[in-house]
Amino acid sequence: MFLSSNPQLNKHGELHHLLSIEGLPAAILWQILDTAQSFVGVTQREVKKVPLLRGKVIFNLFFEPSTRTRTTFEIAAKRLSADVINLAVNLSSQSKGESVLDTVANLAAMQADMFIVRHGQSGAPYLIARHVGEDIHVVNAGDGRHAHPTQGLLDVFTIRHYKKDFRALRVAIVGDILHSRVARSQIHALTTLGVPELRVIGPKTLLPSNVDNLGVHVYHDMAKGLKDVDVVMMLRLQNERMEGSFLPSPQEFFKFYGLTADKLALAKPDAIVLHPGPMNRGVEIDSDVADGNQSVILPQVTFGIAIRMAVMSILAGN
Amino acid sequence: MKIHIKNGRLIDPASATDARQDVFIAAGKIVAIGAPPPGYHANRTLDAGGLVVCPGLVDLAVRLREPGFEYMATLESEMFAAAAGGVTSLACPPDTDPPLDEPGLVEMLKFRARNLNQAHVYPVGALTVGLKGTHLTEMAELTDAGCVAFSHADAPLTDTQLLLRALQYAATFDFPVWLRPQDAGLARGGVAHDGQVATRLGLAAIPACAETVALSAILLLARETGARIHLCRLSSAEGMDMVRQAKHLGLKVSCDIAIHHAHLSEMDIGYFDPNCNLTPPLRSQRDRDALRAALADGTADALCSDHAPVDDDAKQLPFGEAETGATGVELLLPLTLKWAEESRLPLAQGLARITSDPARVLGINAGRLTPGASADICIFDPERYWKVEAQALKSQGKNTPFTGIEVKGRVRYTLVEGQIVFESA
Amino acid sequence: MTNPSLPDAEALLASLAAQMRAHVTAQTGLVGIVTGGAWLAERLHRELKLEVPHGSLDVSFYRDDFQHKGLKRKVTPSAIPFEVEGRDLILVDDVLYTGRTIRAAMNELFDYGRPASIRLAALVDRGGRELPIAAQFVGTMLALPARYNIELKRDTQGRLSLVLQQP
16 A cells, blocks of 8 residues: 555665665665675774775764664764764654654755664664655664664674575574564565574563464473574563563563573574574573673674675665 | 435445435425325425435544644534535544543534534544543543543553443443544554554554454453453454454444545555554555454444644654544545445445444444434435545645545545535536 | 687796796795786796795785776685895786786785885786886787787686687
8 A cells, every 4th residue: 555665675676774684685785795794804904994884974863772782883884984973862862852754854855875873762763764765774773673674783793794695504593583673574585585493482472463473383391492493582571661560570571581591502503593682681691691602792883884784885886 | 494415325234225205394394205205395396316315424523623723724624524424423532632521622612513504423532531541531531521441542552450340330320432543652752553554664663462452451351341342443353353253252332434544555655655654554455354344244243533633744744653544534435335346245345334334333223214313414426427526625734645536436425414515517 | 810829838937946946035035926927926936936925916905997897706815925025026927917916915915014126027018008017027028909808718727828808
């Protein structure tokens, strides 16, 4: 009824905005991963910059506070030699004054080339993408519960780095999938790239209805769910998103769904552990696992910069 | 003024008429059908060749946005939109600002509407003061002022004891109570149907049981109290089954469906189209199909537009923040025709759901073409295709999910009490 | 109009190696520009029995036509397995034409460190320079009309050949 064509792709089928992993052909995902591989090399050099986006102006438009994600986008943009402007839109003044679209229109008039948008409402970046000129690219840095595509991409990049072939893997995502934009992006990325068995593990209150329609197997028992998996992806227990009665307490959650060493032992011995951060130690993950030798949580952060450099480069060049 | 409508295909569902018959109007009433009364000379003749002549449409839910929401739309603009849609009688819900909980407000609304000389306006009064759900309104006074029923609009009514008392009180005087079945707790925070689309898009969800749980309470209390209930805007297959059962058991219950729910489902949200943010939410395709079947078999008594004009600033927002509702009074006719055609029903049966059936629900003398009745008539071209263009709508609300869609069925003339209140080329 | 006949790439490679032999040392760093130049660098490295491992450069992030052409589909990671700082380098490319690729390659190399010197080896120099760039080691000069492109190909046995493409 609305836009029948994928708003992320231009008329040549190239990436024009990155709003969600859902709907992107596998070829584009591979292109992002392969380009990111080159940027990893750049981040390991003395001079960590390339001149690719010199003269471009990138606005970090964060309607939801975030230091980590904003900083990695800023670093990535600067390593591409772009100029970065950070805008933390104060939500309380938002409700008094400018609407999302007014804010964007004003910034676009200031010769913005790209908007990196984080917003508390699912779909906000789509609204923005529909209203910017055709030379402006929009990157979704997280919208409500819907998507966090760069996180999903850096997670699969990390998995590829350690495990090589997606088609041979069993992957489990654990925790608050209902409220998680990271989980949705991970699910789309992994199914598009051909992971044969994808599991979600959590209590019924934290799993959305019809989640199996996304191509996942549902487990409520973590012991069963982790058996023989190659990759364990833990989700942050979203305290700030939970109002009311999803869980009685973080303690009970940890008992049944927290990742401890003995639960991890049920997975394959060479299984890797991912977490998008920031971690709630002792709530979804035990410190000894988070800091243990199966954890790839720190490399995820490094890869995150390369992925974001790749996304911004590909968009700016299309 | 004497008006002769000639050569038209007269369809009057109430009398099961579908034939070529002329209509003769004088002094605001239909004086004859078929042959003119002796000595009749028309002042104006309308050539309805190729057109359908039917009773003026009766729309059970048209928000006129006055008093209080004039920035969204005005009485003038929305009454004109109704006329353009062929609507000659409309009920307006009490969710104005302030809500229609005092006789003075109702009288003012009726007065203002009367002076515009367009559709007949039937206000539905608030069931509780301020729609706050704590105190009953003076239903008898409000009825004297012109209210035809009492409703709680979309405001939550969480105190079941109060609901019981309200139904008992209304039943005392046989006042109809119109209720939208939605359990406030189960719907809390939700913006879309709890199904695969909300899951994919990460939208806070409203399960179908929000409707069925509330419906169950309403039906049981209706049986307890003997109150006459009209259920507004059913949205789920299970809900429809419950209504079917209740009717079978002889309960005095009727229900309606909004035109959007007869055609759209959660799938139409697409890439977060805020025009599809509706109350109740658009549910699954299975639910939509059940609603369409219920309209066909009469379990659903009427289709209404649930007209809710919203200003652009309030709609062009992220989905969950957008004001709910769609403009629809101008689409009531074509969308009803579309449902009837797709369901392979005779035109007369389709038209019944927006003429004689809603008139019966409202308890008014309307929705029929008989000699002696008020000349409230809609003349339309059933074959004319037109594209829904937001800016071309007469309503101030441009918020429709049907923008850019071609529909069939164009109003050519609308008459109220024998006056032509709308005509188009 | 007949196609101009192309020289034998293997013979040109041998000629390049012969020219370079007297000018390389144990410290020389060979860097091939992806893809054709990288193949050549690999062969030259073996032929000249160089000690320092050879590097490869994908200049995609340094090109001056990014605005018009965007990033190519498949970017490969550059790999320089030696210290650039203070080293004599030889850049290797298959076809030297406008000189823009070499400019980009030099910019990229300088982001790894400050070399002592950079020289250029090109299998084919087809003229048409748009920048003041010159090759010190050239397999052959070949004049070609602008609408033609030549490309280096490598078969499954590793044999190199030049092919002509009419755009």
